[in-house]
Amino acid sequence: MVLTMERKAMEIFENHESQVRSYSRSFPTVFEKAKGYKMWDTTGKEYIDFFAGAGALNYGHNNEKVKKKIIEYIQEDGIAHSLDMGTVVRAKFLERFTEVILQPRNLNYKVMFPGPTGTNTVESALKIARKVTGRQTIISFTNAFHGMTLGSLSITGNSTVRQGAGVPLTNTVAMPYDTFMQDHHSIEYLERFLEDAGSGVDLPAAIILETVQGEGGINAASFEWLQAIEKLCHRYDMLLIIDDVQAGCGRTGTFFSFEPAGITPDIVCLSKSISGYGLPLAITLIKPEYDIWAPGEHNGTFRGNNMAILAATEVLSYWETDVFAKSVQEKSKMIKARMEKIVENYPELQATTRGRGFMQGIACGKGKETYGSEICAKAFEKGLIIETSGPDSEVVKFLGSLTIDEAGLDKGFDILEEAIQEVLNK
Template sequence: MTNPIEHIESNVRGYSRLFPTVFDTAIGSQLFDANGKRFIDFFCGAGALNYGHNHPGAKQALLDYISRNGIQHSLDTVTTAKVNFLKSFERLILQPRNLDYLVQFTGPTGTNAVEAAIKLARKQTQRSHVIAFTNAYHGHSLGSLALTGNRYFHSEFYGARNNVTHLPFDGYMGDTDTSELFAKMLSDGSSGLPLPAAVILETVQGEGGINVASEAWLKRIAGICHKHQIMLIIDDIQVGNGRTGAFFSFEASGIKPDVVCLSKSIGGGLPMSLVLIRRDRDTWRPGEHTGTFRGNNLAFVAAAAVLQHWADPTFESQIQERSEIVQAWLAKVCDQHASLGFQRRGRGLIWGLDVQQGEFAGKVIRHCFANGLLIEGAGADDQVLKLLPALTIEVPLLIEGLQILGSAIDAAAAERPQAVVLDLSAGQASPAFMASFSAGATGQ
């Protein structure tokens, strides 16, 4: 389908290139374009729609709120919508997990939460340096961009890399425990690493390629931070909100970060971003960090509605059931394509299939789109197919989506050039092949 607004929209557009159609309606885990074609959603707004499109509870709550002329814009004044959201969040999320955090509302996107968290850490500790990790993704405003690893997003003209060191994430150096490197550098006055204000990390790196930190590694990093009075910030913007099975991605490790960044699905599909701050770390003065849209009342209403899922004691087990279906399917695919070296990794309902080549992954994504499945790539070269279905996706729909993905992988594999095995002693290489080989070897 031709893009009718291509002539007026900036070249920076991305997802409209990946999914070249005009979408019209959506419900649950299905979208429909203007021609009525159906798509199963394994993309979920890059993690902003953990509870699906047009969640019935959120939709009804919003219709009721708007019809009674509920406040829409309020800065950080108190509204009934804000009160209801915070009470729900405290009752359903914080109290059952024995977490005593204060809530700061920032601008409505994830990078706003990261900027606020880093700013607070520097203010609170009176230090400026920050530790991030290889393959990290924390946003595109200048402070967050300095923490983001992928060089595609960087330009030296931005001037956004000051006071940040990227250390190797868990597993980046194979079996080497990279937390030991961090500890060693902090203990060595000649390492060149200043005592940082904060460490920021994703427990599962989403855009970085679905790299999963072990519980042991997270505990060691938390212990190092505690020893040196470094603020530990967990970026749960994409992998929080139930994406890894529990509401917070760090719950299984038992750590309690100083600061947690939440956005994407916390707004029930509407823009909202917040920072959770340990009480003794909240050194803000009134109005010291602000923003016009830090009080999105419509998002408060939608968020309070979708949070009701966490009142259901079986909700986490339902996520686990779907996770096991995905894991079993991925294991089968890796076995079927063992010669191609596929790898799988993930937790909960965020999984990656590393197909080793971005070009191959791109072919799979295009085959999926043509056959009614939305999925994107991740990793340094977009070589990881990222499975991000809604936590609430119906099991038959999940299985159908996996079948479409499987067929797309088979189709892309069939298009893959076959390796040529040469027996030069027998003179089996054709003159044409040898000519092309020589041209490639000489760079012609």
């Protein structure tokens, strides 16, 4: 019997690839092509993508502008790998990032290229915060997700991934996130620990947080809470680190997710969509007075990924004016309206909506958590790629590309509603 290409590939994955793979289990097909907000598998089946590479494809699959630049660069024998040696591409990115992103926002940061992953930018942030302050403890928050290497894992809340470390995860303290406590008194709780010499919490080097928790359940902190955290950092001489790996690069409607709160972090972590094309890249933004690294003190072989840096430079064109940001904000209202209508139309879910911008979710109520995974699985069968979030996979999470049009949003949400109906009527 002749095996189909899809079935043969599935057998190859099962026979040769580690059991650690996860997304290939959530989306059990073999993808072959992608463009914009659509993907196709080897059978030719079309899928609307509400996942966008876990937020790494804010500008869609195979963005035409970026693809053209990369192809030209390769054909001209442009430098692909250079560690942190000087290249024309690197200089252009630094200049453009300063002109287009930092200066209009009155931000002054040094740009660091760590290893090209989200967890590596977080690791670099933790290291420099400890170096600057001479302290060891880092405060993070409930349901946080910051990465899978040991330092990042120590400040991650998910018990399943923490257990994978195999060693004690130390020098961190978890505090309640803004939305974690029913009475919303998490600032008072945190402040009491900091001011009381008997709390058992050493004065921390830094506080790290996501303004919208991606993997933790699309929990969005209020701007007032973020402002209060910044004030605490100033009062106790702690550095404020914003992990904008998933929520940054326009995902919440502004380039940095913290902009509407009017705060200025000491360190900002960016990865995922900073390259704009799904190519591995990360940068760490550090206030100049804290940039006290010794040369090579934090390094990595692939921090000079010039094709990713080239792509990152090209997508900055989306941010030269406020037109793109306004389009994201307008479509965000449409996303919110569709989600609120679903919550209203299907009271059996006992659901609520969460998040902001292009980072929103439908959280199934207590005792209904399994619906999240069932809905996403059914949606996939119908041609929609959408994933869950939260400690119990209870949140159906929208994370589509920022360039998706209204027709794509409508079609995707129509499929999602059909999936919900079938799950509830089974």
